Amino acid sequence: xxxxxxxxxxxxxxxxxxxxxxxxxxxxxxxxxxxxxxxxxxxxxxxxxxxxxxxxxxxxxxxxxxxxxxxxxx
Numbered sequence: 001x002x003x004x005x006x007x008x009x010x011x012x013x014x015x016x017x018x019x020x021x022x023x024x025x026x027x028x029x030x031x032x033x034x035x036x037x038x039x040x041x042x043x044x045x046x047x048x049x050x051x052x053x054x055x056x057x058x059x060x061x062x063x064x065x066x067x068x069x070x071x072x073x074x
Contacts, residue, residue: 042070 047066051058 042067 047063
């Protein structure tokens with residue numbers, strides 16, 4: 001009788017931990033997606049400003065090439 005209660009406790013504990021991990025993963029993923037939508041890592045304006053600070057005037061082609069090279073690693 002005690003053996004059955006022990007196994008039931010262990011199985012319930014494993015189930016609760018697995019469910020908590022799944023819910024935590026889903027919630028953190030949703031939060032991170034919203035964060036990236038509000039604060040994108042790099043955009044065209046940032047690239048242009050960085051190049052201007054380095055003393056260069058970027059052409060549209062250069063900006064597009066930099067964006068394409070950065071997006072290929074996503």
